[in-house]
Amino acid sequence: MSATCNAICIVLTVLSWKGVASQYDSSYAFVDVKNAATNQHERFCVNYEQFKTNTNLPTTAEEATAVKMSWWGSEDGNTNVCKTEIRPNMAGTVVPLNYRLENSSGPCAYPFQKQGAWRGAFQYQVDQLTQHNVSTGLFLLRRGYNFFTNWHDFLFSDFYDPDLNHSSIPLFFTYNHTLFDDMLKLSSPGQSGADLEMRFYRPPSHVFDASMLIIWILAVFSITMGGYWSGRRKISLHSKERKYLVDQEKQTSVVSQSTTTTTMDDSEGTADVERLRDTSGLRQQQPPQPATTPVNCCTIIVMLIVIVGVLMLGYYFRFVMVYIFNVLLVIGGTFAMFGCLAALVGPIPCGRCRVCKSINDLTQSVFKREVFHWDCCQQRPMWRSVFLFLLSASVTITWFIIRNNAYAFILLDIINVCLCIHVIKGLRFPSLKWLALLLVVMFVYDMFMVFGTPYITSDGCSIMVQVAVGSDCKPAQTGQYPIAPVDANIPEILPMLFRVPRLSDPMLSCIDLSVDLQYRPIMLGLGDIIMPGFLVGYCFGVDLTMKRRLFYGPISVLSYGVGLIVTFIALTLMKIAQPALIYLVPFTFVPVCLVALCRKEFLQLWNGVEETDGPEVLAVLESGPSSAASSNHGTMHHHVADNGNTIH
Structure with a gap:
């Protein structure tokens, strides 16, 4: 009996074994958004840009470092990187920015509107965040936005931007409506997200599924x-x-x-x-x-x-x-x-x-x-x-x-x-x-x-x-956009x-x-x-x-x-x-x-x-072959065999 229990324990241990630090099999991650004043919090899904590297995230929200949220530019709710007036309190915070730069964004977006030049827009925004000591970048996509013909902006399991050459800060993606309609609901009136803290993490994958x-x-x-x-x-x-x-x-x-x-x-x-x-x-x-x-x-x-x-x-x-x-x-x-x-x-x-x-x-x-x-x-x-x-x-x-x-x-x-x-x-x-x-x-x-x-x-x-x-x-070739x-x-x-x-x-x-x-x-x-x-x-x-x-x-x-x-x-x-x-x-x-x-x-x-x-x-x-001849010739016997529903 004890041997059986030991065997069961070994099997359960193997099945619950978690993977060591390695590349993630998808770009999904979690962000725990918490109101520091009310302690109200909620978990949301995001996509992690560096998921193909060995830079792993904390495995739980408790292990993750809380990062305060701030806005780019001179006004609350601004996600346009072309707003040049910079607030001094962005250091060590998470700043949300629009993922796509358009002509309406401002002068900084013009160089990226030429054919093929759009690939450098993401690196430009990351460089801006790094120069101002931002701790984490959160890029916003408009769900279903028709960027090219038959190419829409969606977040999925393998999503990332392959045009990023280097980044010293973690980068994440979410939908525009997720930030403004869901995350900001946790903020107290008049705070516009200034009282929100974010913790980015990803639970480890089990080796055996x-x-x-x-x-x-x-x-x-x-x-x-x-x-x-x-x-x-x-x-x-x-x-x-x-x-x-x-x-x-x-x-x-x-x-x-x-x-x-x-x-x-x-x-x-x-x-x-x-x-x-x-x-x-x-x-x-x-x-x-x-x-x-x-x-x-x-x-x-x-x-x-x-x-x-x-x-x-x-x-x-x-x-x-x-x-x-x-x-x-x-x-x-x-x-x-x-x-x-x-x-x-x-x-x-x-x-x-x-x-x-x-x-x-x-x-x-x-x-x-x-x-x-x-x-x-x-x-x-x-x-x-x-x-x-x-x-x-x-x-x-x-x-x-x-x-x-x-x-x-x-x-x-x-x-x-x-x-x-x-x-x-x-x-x-x-x-x-x-x-x-x-x-x-x-x-x-x-x-x-x-x-x-x-x-x-x-x-x-x-x-x-x-x-x-x-x-x-x-695997996808380097530089191939998912x-x-x-x-x-x-x-x-x-x-x-x-x-x-x-x-x-x-x-x-x-x-x-x-x-x-x-x-x-x-x-x-x-x-x-x-x-x-x-x-x-x-x-x-x-x-x-x-x-x-x-x-x-x-x-x-x-x-x-x-x-x-x-x-x-x-x-x-x-x-x-x-x-x-x-x-x-x-x-x-x-x-x-x-x-x-x-x-x-x-x-x-x-x-x-x-x-x-x-x-x-x-x-x-044992009945012998003559048994058939000894049967009564004046009597007929009719049998219906139900062979179709019998297990053979």
């Missing part, structure tokens, strides 16, 4: 549910496979018995055989789905070619491919969510009534023939199946419509959880050797696409990162990944979604869940096939969870995108192999565990 925990839970949940479902489905399909073979043997026995004993003519004998087939329930049986997916070297090579081909299409034709992926997610996500919901409500007895017509009944009335040959289209669907399908379609279509909304990631993650579970459940490998080959190939592929492609691309960027995120991997996301043509992120905003970001409340558009997320690709998920599904299948307590399945899930934690640690320490499979593949595959070697079961897993018959199939086998 809570969003990593959420993604970890989503990934482990998906891989566990999909893997266990895959194992159960493998056993179920194997039982159906054996039952089908037994039924075929029964049918052969029935036909042979009727043929050898009949004394009637050919037509009567044929009719008797057909009647025996009907009464024995063996007529028109379809072969069941294979318990395992046929896999060989050619299959894996084709999979790799398809994956690389899709990645290259996304790299060269990303604008088109992102919409194709969105549509495919709507279609695939609908069926995946429907499959998961149908399995979830399978044991519930209500809603099993069927609609009056099947899909093929409708096609028969329109096209005069059956168009589809799937069981789901030939049978009349249950009302609850129709409801679940419409619910699933409404969720995916809603996501497609609002996918650019800042909170659309919630629907996206729900859809992707269902998609991962459905894919892991659907592909069942026959042996560990083919899984090993696939995982090794994907290990090399992921490492090369993230770490190798920067050496062969013209811009030195990773193909994988550019396809997934759509943005340039290089543009607000609302004015920039930001590429849409591919939907085939989990996205969760950085919930532990201390400046989360400062993000203006009307300008920033999105929260800064942490992402994990679906392939980093599905590929190890095939191994987890195989391990659960081995456990269920051997008819013992679950062993290899939980080990593979635990190993995957540890590997994902190591991935997040690498992401935090290196601060660059990581190929997750280079951590997940060895962490998931190696423990399973080591345990199998210790238990002397490695060869069984490597070549594929030989399935044994389930209880139902054994009962049928």
Whole structure:
């Protein structure tokens, strides 16, 4: 018990570890404005000009030095630097100034109105503040001011002025209306801000974000549910496979018995055989789905070619491919969510009534023939199946419509959880050797696409990162002015990944979604869940096939969870995108192999565990092939199987 408590304390300590002095990941900071006379204070968001340097701010308002506010020029409320009459009491204070200099500002602004000369205006104002011993500069922007064509003044997470060459004082930005409409409200009547004190600070960022925990839970949940479902489905399909073979043997026995004993003519004998087939329930049986997916070297090579081909299409034709992926997610996500919901409500007895017509009944009335040959289209669907399908379609279509909304990631993650579970459940490998080959190939592929492609691309960027995120991997060039996301043509992120905003970001409340558009997320690709998920599904299948307590399945899930934690640690320490499979593949595959070697079961897993018959199939086998012929030919039995809502 004490060891468990110690482990929990260590984890909490690591998660609460705060970063050391370094560059901030955004320019947001806080200013605590306080009325020295009334002690009334309020916190506001500002942007810190020097956020890319190692000049860090105090971490709390209590640690920050209080700086009194004063005005520039000869009158209260003046923020125009061109007012040359200077008050003597500005030393050691914070002075607000207009960020933009215009012709109406005065003679000092004229030199900066020429084309390209505006870049020196900010440095000029900072120099004026420094010459008069001002402690802190607070520059005011008019929100949405159209400075250039399609370029408006907004404050956002990466905002700063790159034209500043040097400054010995801290500089901050805020909106004009924030100062005059909100901050000055704290000032006593007649003081015009003279009684206000400002403290600038920024809380430290946590090294590990809570969003990593959420993604970890989503990934482990998906891989566990999909893997266990895959194992159960493998056993179920194997039982159906054996039952089908037994039924075929029964049918052969029935036909042979009727043929050898009949004394009637050919037509009567044929009719008797057909009647025996009907009464024995063996007529028109379809072969069941294979318990395992046929896999060989050619299959894996084709999979790799398809994956690389899709990645290259996304790299060269990303604008088109992102919409194709969105549509495919709507279609695939609908069926995946429907499959998961149908399995979830399978044991519930209500809603099993069927609609009056099947899909093929409708096609028969329109096209005069059956168009589809799937069981789901030939049978009349249950009302609850129709409801679940419409619910699933409404969720995916809603996501497609609002996918650019800042909170659309919630629907996206729900859809992707269902998609991962459905894919892991659907592909069942026959042996560990083919899984090993696939995982090794994907290990090399992921490492090369993230770490190798920067050496062969013209811009030195990773193909994988550019396809997934759509943005340039290089930092902004020196002197390049940052543009607000609302004015920039930001590429849409591919939907085939989990996205969760950085919930532990201390400046989360400062993000203006009307300008920033999105929260800064942490992402994990679906392939980093599905590929190890095939191994987890195989391990659960081995456990269920051997008819013992679950062993290899939980080990593979635990190993995957540890590997994902190591991935997040690498992401935090290196601060660059990581190929997750280079951590997940060895962490998931190696423990399973080591345990199998210790238990002397490695060869069984490597070549594929030989399935044994389930209880139902054994009962049928023991009954013998003649049991079908001994049934009462004058009685008909009709059974309706609800296979669509049963977990396999």
